[in-house]
Amino acid sequence: MxxxxxxxxxxxxxxxxxxxxxxxxxxxxxxxxxxxxxxxxxxxxxxxxxxxxxxxxxxxxxxxxxxxxxxxxxxxxxxxxxxxxxxxxxxxxxxxxxxxxxxxxxxxxxxxxxxxxxxxxxxAPGFVGIAGYHLAKQFDSIEDLSMRVGALPRYPTNALKYNLTWSTEGLVNEYCNPCEALVDGKLKEVAPLENLENFSLDGIDYEAFNTSGGLGTLCDTLAGRAQNVSYRSIRYPGHRDILNILLNDLKLNKRQDLMCEIFENGLPRTRQDQVTVFCTATGMIDGQFEERSFVNVSTSMEVAGRxxxxxxxxxxxxxxxxxxxxxxxxxxxxxxxxxxxxxxxxxxxxxxxxxxxxxxxxxxxxxxxxx
CATH class of the missing domain: 3.40.50.720 (NAD(P)-binding Rossmann-like Domain)
Structure with a gap:
């Protein structure tokens, strides 16, 4: 049909x-x-x-x-x-x-x-939930499920090390709103921009921190099976600290319209980007404590002649x-x-x-x- x-x-x-x-x-x-x-x-x-x-x-x-x-x-x-x-x-x-x-x-x-x-x-939300649940299904019980996604410029040049690649309103919205997570088996709200972590992937350094909405319905789906489930956005190191100054110290989290305008005026758009999905789960499988990961990196490409x-x-x-x-x-x-x-x-x-x-x-x- x-x-x-x-x-x-x-x-x-x-x-x-x-x-x-x-x-x-x-x-x-x-x-x-x-x-x-x-x-x-x-x-x-x-x-x-x-x-x-x-x-x-x-x-x-x-x-x-x-x-x-x-x-x-x-x-x-x-x-x-x-x-x-x-x-x-x-x-x-x-x-x-x-x-x-x-x-x-x-x-x-x-x-x-x-x-x-x-x-x-x-x-994110979307594909990352499919990938995260794919990992979760492999475990008898889940200690931690960490899901991270970054839409990043391949050639960063400004202090934020970032270019606009999608909806500016959506970007600022996820930086400002509370984030859902499972913490010690309980559904909780955690603050955006917090839980900063640093890691390397294929020789490149990244940071990741809480942003809103990326988990979709996964917390509800895994309630009772997982102790900790979190979602973080991936950025190049230093991005989160500048955001913290703008949104929290200068109170632009209360002026999301102005924050969008600043980004639109100051950050160029790029098609030379990459999307990284990096999920990690730890837990019990057949009586053993194991860790398994899923990584996928997508780059710009031609589709239907464009x-x-x-x-x-x-x-x-x-x-x-x-x-x-x-x-x-x-x-x-x-x-x-x-x-x-x-x-x-x-x-x-x-x-x-x-x-x-x-x-x-x-x-x-x-x-x-x-x-």
Missing amino acids: NWEVLVVGGGKIGRMVAVILQNAPEFNVTIADADEKMLAEVAALGIATQKVDVGNEAELLSALDGKNAVLSAAPYFLTPAIATAAKKAGANYFDLTEDVKSTKFVMELAKDAKSAFMPQCGL DWSAIQITTAAGVTAAMDLMRQGRLPNEGFVRQEQIDLEEFLANRFGALYLGKPFETRGATPKAA
């Missing part, structure tokens, strides 16, 4: 999702946005567009008519409006948000829904693989669906999930390669 998909939000991630789906014969996709300039840029990619004001429920419901699924690639504060419209329209709902409050709203909506609601389907950044690829691959698996009947088609319900091996075997392994999928109309 072919799926008609509405992507709300024509930014960098939304258009990457649309290009992936449009190049698969089982999907037809339309991007909805209120920004006419952005819609023109999307149309130049050969993607169908529709001007929609998300604040106008009638417009949004009209755009959802006949759609099998909707993806919110819009800012996190628009999640409730888009999810509510999806429920009324009977469309399967997906989003990429790291915002905990918005996700709890979606969970409530999903309780009596006749369609599926699967939020937090991107990179160059895309690593953060675009990994975020878009997360949600498109989830959509594809649901379309195939491999995930529930009603109620709340957790990202970790996807098996890691099945995810990576999926044509879209395989983008994490640097494998471009066969695009619509492509000439088959000779054996």
Whole structure:
């Protein structure tokens, strides 16, 4: 069965999702946005567009008519409006948000829904939950599960050693909000920017610290099985200390709009990025205390004839693989669906999930390669 998909939000991630789906014969996709300039840029990619004001429920419901699924690639504060419209329209709902409050709203909506609601389907939350749960399932009991993700410039030059690669609002939001974690077997809120750790991977030094939203629903899933579960963002050393000055000492955590403006004006964007997923678990396996890890590094690459950044690829691959698996009947088609319900091996075997392994999928109309 072919799926008609509405992507709300024509930014960098939304258009990457649309290009992936449009190049698969089982999907037809339309991007909805209120920004006419952005819609023109999307149309130049050969993607169908529709001007929609998300604040106008009638417009949004009209755009959802006949759609099998909707993806919110819009800012996190628009999640409730888009999810509510999806429920009324009977469309399967997906989003990429790291915002905990918005996700709890979606969970409530999903309780009596006749369609599926699967939020937090991107990179983190999203793929990291699949990878983390893959490790967790190997243990009889889990002492610690540490999940770390970094979307980083390959060639850092400024003091923050950082470039903008995705939503600035989402970035600042995860730096400022409380973080969920399992601590000694109990669900707790821990402060952002805390629990700083330093480590090396392939000869490069990194730091990691608490940020909000990356765990998705994994704490609930592992409650009673794991003692400690945490999520941290990976950065180059020194990044956290500068953030601490800006957000806490200068109180910009109370002016997130200004913090976004500072980042937008002062930090250049880059497509020369890499995404690192680094998960480590310790616990008991067959009576022995063991440690196991999962590492995946993705870089920018060409997809469907265009160059895309690593953060675009990994975020878009997360949600498109989830959509594809649901379309195939491999995930529930009603109620709340957790990202970790996807098996890691099945995810990576999926044509879209395989983008994490640097494998471009066969695009619509492509000439088959000779054996």
